[in-house]
Amino acid sequence: MRNSVKLLALSSAAVLGLVGCSSNDDEHDSPAGSASNAAEHETAQPRLVLTYDGGVTVVDATTLEKVADVPVEGFTRVNEAGDGRYAFVSTSDGFRLLDVGTWTEAHGDHGHSYTAAPKFTDIDYTGEKPGHVVLHDDKTVLFTDGTGAVRILDPKKLGTEDAVASEFTVPAHHGVAVARADGSVVVSKGDSETRTGAFIRDASGKTVAENDECPGLHGEAAGKDGVITFGCEDGILMVKGDRFTKIKAAAPYARIGNQAGSDASPIILGDYKTDKDAELERPRKFSLTDTRTGTIRVVDIDTTYSFRSLGRGPNGEALILGADGKLHVFDPETGKETAAYQLIAPWTEPDDWKDPMPDLHVIGSTVYITEPAKQRVLAVSLHDGKVLTEKSTGKANMEMTGVTG
Numbered sequence: 001m002r003n004s005v006k007l008l009a010l011s012s013a014a015v016l017g018l019v020g021c022s023s024n025d026d027e028h029d030s031p032a033g034s035a036s037n038a039a040e041h042e043t044a045q046p047r048l049v050l051t052y053d054g055g056v057t058v059v060d061a062t063t064l065e066k067v068a069d070v071p072v073e074g075f076t077r078v079n080e081a082g083d084g085r086y087a088f089v090s091t092s093d094g095f096r097l098l099d100v101g102t103w104t105e106a107h108g109d110h111g112h113s114y115t116a117a118p119k120f121t122d123i124d125y126t127g128e129k130p131g132h133v134v135l136h137d138d139k140t141v142l143f144t145d146g147t148g149a150v151r152i153l154d155p156k157k158l159g160t161e162d163a164v165a166s167e168f169t170v171p172a173h174h175g176v177a178v179a180r181a182d183g184s185v186v187v188s189k190g191d192s193e194t195r196t197g198a199f200i201r202d203a204s205g206k207t208v209a210e211n212d213e214c215p216g217l218h219g220e221a222a223g224k225d226g227v228i229t230f231g232c233e234d235g236i237l238m239v240k241g242d243r244f245t246k247i248k249a250a251a252p253y254a255r256i257g258n259q260a261g262s263d264a265s266p267i268i269l270g271d272y273k274t275d276k277d278a279e280l281e282r283p284r285k286f287s288l289t290d291t292r293t294g295t296i297r298v299v300d301i302d303t304t305y306s307f308r309s310l311g312r313g314p315n316g317e318a319l320i321l322g323a324d325g326k327l328h329v330f331d332p333e334t335g336k337e338t339a340a341y342q343l344i345a346p347w348t349e350p351d352d353w354k355d356p357m358p359d360l361h362v363i364g365s366t367v368y369i370t371e372p373a374k375q376r377v378l379a380v381s382l383h384d385g386k387v388l389t390e391k392s393t394g395k396a397n398m399e400m401t402g403v404t405g
Helices: none
Strands: 003-005 039-041 047-052 055-060 066-071 077-080 086-091 094-099 102-107 110-115 119-126 130-136 139-144 149-153 164-169 177-179 185-190 195-201 207-211 218-222 228-232 235-240 243-248 267-271 285-290 295-300 310-312 318-321 326-330 337-342 360-363 366-371 376-381 387-392 400-403
Touching: 047 077, 047 086, 077 130, 077 400, 086 130, 086 400, 094 130, 094 139, 130 177, 130 218, 139 177, 149 177, 149 185, 195 235, 207 243, 218 267, 235 285, 243 295, 267 310, 267 318, 285 318, 310 360, 318 360, 360 400, 366 400
Parallel strands: 003 119
Antiparallel strands: 039 110, 047 055, 047 400, 055 066, 077 086, 086 094, 094 119, 102 110, 130 139, 139 149, 149 164, 177 185, 185 195, 195 207, 218 228, 228 235, 235 243, 267 285, 285 295, 310 318, 318 326, 326 337, 360 366, 366 376, 376 387
């Protein structure tokens, strides 16, 4: 029986920089919490996790060879957990912690890297409608939409019952929370019908600032110098320190519901939808929000794209996987396209967001792209658009994430 971590209602609250060495070194420790058949490697071994109808597939991120299929019933989503080893698989019951089976342990001035068979741990964070998983300031936050539970985890303790550093509840809604190094948490405000803005809760549980100028708040991103942004239906809500700033879009309705930030850039990449009455708008514009000047640049693109199309390169490059099958690369400072690589066949965003569609994930300078129609995954060099390797997955994959090992 799995060990479910229940919510306690409280009133307050990258690849590791290690150099792998030879397994002949007789001073190394045995892998903590590892399987008995763990194999040691000279360097970290990144892996990808891809969802499909009926489970998740784990593949080696270098060769794209399948490592394992792990069955899961029902519709699932997947997110990085924050430590380079674990991933969260969202099911109808909550967040399940998947040990992806690759990790590196520090040992003095070097590290030892291991792999083992992927498997679900005994740790579940239960609750109806698990939502956003946010990694920020070496903290991982789980937001459960159906209960309003906010759980703040210490990534260094993932896989143990002591991983929850603090937790509290807010009114249930499709929300998001971002934990910061000073112990404060920025949390969306809303209820089952709507979202209106956000508030800042300090380490003692006191609300120190709030803002109600973000109708339809959805999603978050983090940029250079600790700035945090939330998408609104009329622009962006920005947080610096304990101060909120509303960045208005030029159009009266301009939904920026999906964003991608980068520690290397003060500019936030976002989508840009202006048809308020559309059941599904397939936009041909995107947004670049400059958090230094508090301005939004709207950029035309000669293709549509989906909410899974946005990514960032290691130097802050703005990446969009277009429905034309190209990976479009933009300079976030100027909005100019610097490259467009034809990689997969043209596709159309499905009417139902739960149906398979291409996805992308970035590790270092490698961009991973799924093509569900052809049941394959590609690894692409961001330097020149060259396909480094590709493999059949045998599945119409829906969502993808990766761990660095």
